[in-house]
Amino acid sequence: MQLKRVVVTGLGALTPIGNNIQEYWDALISGKSGAAPITYYDTEKHKTKFACEVKNFNIEEFIDRKEARRMDKFAQYAIVAGEQAIADAGILDSNVDKKRVGVIWGAGIGGLETFQEEVLSYAKGDGTPRFNPFFIPKMIADIAPAHISMRNGFMGPNYTTVSACASSANAMIDAFNYIRLGMCDVIVSGGSEAAVTIAGMGGFNSMQALSTRNDSPETASRPFDANRDGFVLGEGAGALVFEEYEHAKARGAKIYCEVGGGGMSSDAYHLTAPHPEGIGVIAVMENTLRDAGMKPEDVDHINTHGTSTPLGDVAELKAISHVFGTHAKNININSTKSMTGHLLGAAGAIEAIASILAMKHSIVPPTINHTTVDENIDPSLNLTLNVPQKREIKVAMSNTFGFGGHNACVLFKKIEE
Structure with a gap:
């Protein structure tokens, strides 16, 4: 069987450093940190008092208030990023067969805020189980692609992948495979997460996974630095439109790059x-x-998982x-988590977008906040420290790993017509 070629024709992003693709890219290149004191709740008794929140965002600019109240924030984020990517790809302006358009999404946790609110509300009562009728539909992880x-009206495959922080990378690999096997023409893929909550922060703090650099939040995410002390929790969404190459050409779509391959593994550790x-x-x-039929020396750029953990x-x-x-040098x-923080299940999506944009603009975003060399790290590696670097990129990899040993990697390459 001849596998079909798969390309990326649309991008959308809602991140702690930008609420659309242009804002996100400009912030990446300028080395902007998205970390700041948490505004969602009182952090007085919390070990970590900061995170990478989405900023200047009002869901009612995108969704009717009544409808938005029936969605958890992670689903709201998915809709906004997804609509950006769909518009960028021009799918709805083309005569596409919607039965062959799917949505495969990633979420490591799902509706955590909804779960937290409903359980706390119940605990304050007299024991009578009074719950919001939208509790379950708001909370379940698969609801984000359902809304999209x-x-x-997309009637193709529709589901959510859950593999902790590798979730959206797994979603993209599934989308890639469905299309190259000829089962779909177009799939909207990516991931969203909204875990900056009392439960989310408290849970990660109890694992000693988060940075506690409360005196300097903006410098707390410092991948590869000798003084790193944990990751910074982020939130938001990233969306990509994957499309069969000939289908994209036939409708005159803009093509960002080709999807070269995808891989998965488990640490089992x-x-x-x-x-x-x-x-x-x-x-x-x-x-x-x-999977991509490539050699190590073909790769120009790697956006690492790089969470800033020891x-x-x-x-x-x-x-x-x-x-x-020897080609590693x-x-x-780089690690763009130095700027965005760690978006958990959405990390793979926004980092894939960063890799694609680096290829498009021939600029690698920096790994910011690096001040002290770690003697355990090979000094010959170019970690793109603190300032962006210009270079032609023909092949880029994006690494994403999750608790439980879930590993996923997606490779993108410049399109060869």
Whole structure:
């Protein structure tokens, strides 16, 4: 069977550093930090008092107030980013067969705020189970792609992938495979998350996963720095329109890049910690290169998982050195989480978008907040520290890993007509 080619024809982003693609890209290139004191609730008794919140956002500019009240914030974010990508791709302006248009979405947690509010409300009562009739439809992780499909009449495959922080990368790989196998023409893919809540922050704090640099939130996410002390929680959404190449050409669509391949693996090691030698990460990058039919020396840029945790950053860079050998020093490596924080299930989507835009503009966004060299990290690696770097990028990889040892990697390449 001849596999079909898959391209990206639309992008959408709602992030802590920009509420659309242009704002997001401008902020990435300028090295803008999205971290700031939390505004959603009183943090007085919390260990971590800051996060990367979405800013200057009013859902009623996009969705009717009554309808919005029936959605958790993670679904609202999905709709906004999804609509941006759909408009960018011009799908609704083309005579597409909506039965062959799907939505495959990623969410690591889903409607956490809704769950928190309903349970707290019940606990304050007399024990009578009084719950909002929209409690379950607001909370369940699969509701985000359901809303996108219902709003647009897309009748193809529709579901959510849940693999912790690898969720949206897994969603993109599924979308890629459905299209190249000829089962769909177009799939809206990506991910969303809204876990900056009392429960979300408290839970991650109890795991000692979050930075507690409350005196300097904007510098707290510092991947690869010797003084990193945990990740900064972020929220938002990223959306990409994946499309079969000939279908895109036939309707005259704008093409950002081609999807070259995707890979998955499992650490099979620990609930939260990566294998110290990065064996699962080695496997996922090797699987991705094999799927794309490429050699290590073909890769120009890697947007790492790079969460700013003491163990994770070192393990990932060890894996890169292992897979790419002497070529590793020629690759522009970065972590855009230094700016956006960690969007959990949406991380893979917004980082894939960053990789695609880096390829489009021939500029690699920086890894900001780096001040102190970590002696455990190979000094020959180009981590694109603190300032963006210009270079031609023909092939870019985006790494995404999740608690439980879930690893996913997506490879994008410049389109060859």
